[in-house]
Amino acid sequence: MMKTDDIMLMAYVDGEVDAVTARELETAIAGDPTLRARVAMFRESASLTRGAFTEVLHEPIPDRLLAAIHNPAAVVAAKTPPPAEPNVVPLRRPARPSAISSSWRTAGWAAAAAIAAVTIFAAGQKTGFVRLEASAPPIQRASVSPDSERWLENLAGYFREYDVTLQREQRLLVDFGAEHIAELEKWFGARLNRQIAVPDLTPFGYRAEGGRFVVVAGKPAAQFLYLSEKKELIQLVVAMTDLPERGGRLDKRGDVNIVHWRENGYAYAFVGRVDGDRLWRMADVTWVKLKPV
Amino acid sequence: MTAGVDPAVQAELVALLPRLRRFARGLAGVPDQADDLVQAACERALTRIHQWTPGTRLDSWMFRIIQTIWLDQKRAQRVRTGEGRVDADSPLVEPELMVDGAREMEAQVTYDAVRRAMTKLPEEQRAVMMLVCVEGQSYKETADTLAIPIGTVMSRLSRARAALGRLLGDKPIDGADNVVRLKPEGA
Numbered sequence: 001m002m003k004t005d006d007i008m009l010m011a012y013v014d015g016e017v018d019a020v021t022a023r024e025l026e027t028a029i030a031g032d033p034t035l036r037a038r039v040a041m042f043r044e045s046a047s048l049t050r051g052a053f054t055e056v057l058h059e060p061i062p063d064r065l066l067a068a069i070h071n072p073a074a075v076v077a078a079k080t081p082p083p084a085e086p087n088v089v090p091l092r093r094p095a096r097p098s099a100i101s102s103s104w105r106t107a108g109w110a111a112a113a114a115i116a117a118v119t120i121f122a123a124g125q126k127t128g129f130v131r132l133e134a135s136a137p138p139i140q141r142a143s144v145s146p147d148s149e150r151w152l153e154n155l156a157g158y159f160r161e162y163d164v165t166l167q168r169e170q171r172l173l174v175d176f177g178a179e180h181i182a183e184l185e186k187w188f189g190a191r192l193n194r195q196i197a198v199p200d201l202t203p204f205g206y207r208a209e210g211g212r213f214v215v216v217a218g219k220p221a222a223q224f225l226y227l228s229e230k231k232e233l234i235q236l237v238v239a240m241t242d243l244p245e246r247g248g249r250l251d252k253r254g255d256v257n258i259v260h261w262r263e264n265g266y267a268y269a270f271v272g273r274v275d276g277d278r279l280w281r282m283a284d285v286t287w288v289k290l291k292p293v
Numbered sequence: 294m295t296a297g298v299d300p301a302v303q304a305e306l307v308a309l310l311p312r313l314r315r316f317a318r319g320l321a322g323v324p325d326q327a328d329d330l331v332q333a334a335c336e337r338a339l340t341r342i343h344q345w346t347p348g349t350r351l352d353s354w355m356f357r358i359i360q361t362i363w364l365d366q367k368r369a370q371r372v373r374t375g376e377g378r379v380d381a382d383s384p385l386v387e388p389e390l391m392v393d394g395a396r397e398m399e400a401q402v403t404y405d406a407v408r409r410a411m412t413k414l415p416e417e418q419r420a421v422m423m424l425v426c427v428e429g430q431s432y433k434e435t436a437d438t439l440a441i442p443i444g445t446v447m448s449r450l451s452r453a454r455a456a457l458g459r460l461l462g463d464k465p466i467d468g469a470d471n472v473v474r475l476k477p478e479g480a
Contacts, residue, residue, distance in 0.1 A: 007448065010451045041454065042451075046426040049407055049422055056318050061311065068336055
């Protein structure tokens with residue numbers, strides 16, 4: 001009997017009973033503290049559970065999941081390193097076969113971070129942000145290459161997620177809004193172990209709208225979001241990385257452009273649908289300010 | 294193998310990822326395991342995309358695949374280890390993997406407790422909780438998604454919520470008269 005009552009009460013709370021039954025139950029509930037407590041419990045358990053799992057919706061999508069959808073064959077191949085006969089996938093074999101599978105989970109952002117690290121350095125600081133051919137040592141390239149692919153996909157995937165929310169709901173998901181830029185800089189600076197200044201993109205017609213704290217390869221990373229008058233989105237990611245410095249590079253994933261580089265323990269990426277050369281110029285005028293001091 | 298997958302379906306799957314991850318998180322508790330589930334489900338779905346009927350709900354189909362893989366894994370694990378439920382006391386959420394908004398600390402504490410409590414529920418109950426309470430599916434939709442009778446949905450759900458209430462150390466459910474604010478307060 002208790003069980004039946006519980007199920008009825010729960011169905012009432014969930015809006016699963018007809019109007020007549022609902023009225024009868026309401027009368028019964030109003031006159032019985034025990035039933036009221038049960039009803040409260042059913043309501044609360046639902047709302048708490050909903051609240052407890054909301055945050056995950058706003059987490060960055062791991063690159064491996066995007067890869068599983070866009071490039072399932074490669075994922076399968078990476079998980080089970082192919083035998084000698086390469087009859088499955090044209091995946092470049094890594095120098096250390098275990099590298100891919102063991103790092104699979106964290107490969108995404110880490111790789112990204114690593115990769116992102118493109119850079120400037122190589123280029124020679126005097127000339128500013130110049131596009132360089134990557135000249136990373138072969139070992140790094142071999143072990144990082146597939147992951148960096150995913151890092152770029154991940155960046156583009158994030159960008160699309162944010163842009164969809166923006167276009168559909170006319171809002172951006174940020175932890176700190178534009179009005180708290182100073183606070184944002186301080187907060188990120190503390191987490192990234194460095195000073196950081198949110199780059200000014202107003203000369204390009206983009207205004208900083210805020211930022212979020214994300215995790216790339218298990219390390220803290222900052223994500224800054226900029227909008228133009230026409231609600232065009234630009235995303236800047238600053239992540240920590242152990243990978244060597246690399247010069248800037250422009251990559252494209254679908255209709256999303258990504259300019260990325262690595263410098264002095266940090267990886268950077270500008271992401272947007274804006275024209276690649278324009279994105280490149282943004283990086284060119286801001287990279288100096290982004291350098292850790 | 295997946296060469297024939299419609300790009301529109303791929304795009305829809307990508308758009309579903311946040312919700313699939315949330316559902317899997319509710320089942321597995323641990324972020325990495327949850328993402329493993331989602332990844333396995335995406336791979337399985339794409340290799341069996343012909344089994345999905347265009348025009349029907351892709352999200353429900355995916356939830357079911359995730360649930361099936363999850364239960365299969367749990368069964369295999371039980372066979373291997375001889376234990377019942379697992380991971381009940383393992384850390385639920387690895388803080389470093391969460392996006393930290395640095396806010397709502399109090400709510401977070403409660404939410405952490407809820408997520409922890411979820412891992413202590415029987416596996417079958419978690420899916421029902423996630424579909425009804427989090428995804429907002431009706432009992433009928435949940436029954437269809439999981440291919441179980443609607444009565445089973447209701448009994449699992451009520452047991453899960455009662456258990457959750459107890460695990461959260463809520464008020465003594467029976468006989469408490471100090472708790473409630475219900476709209477129809479009049480007789």
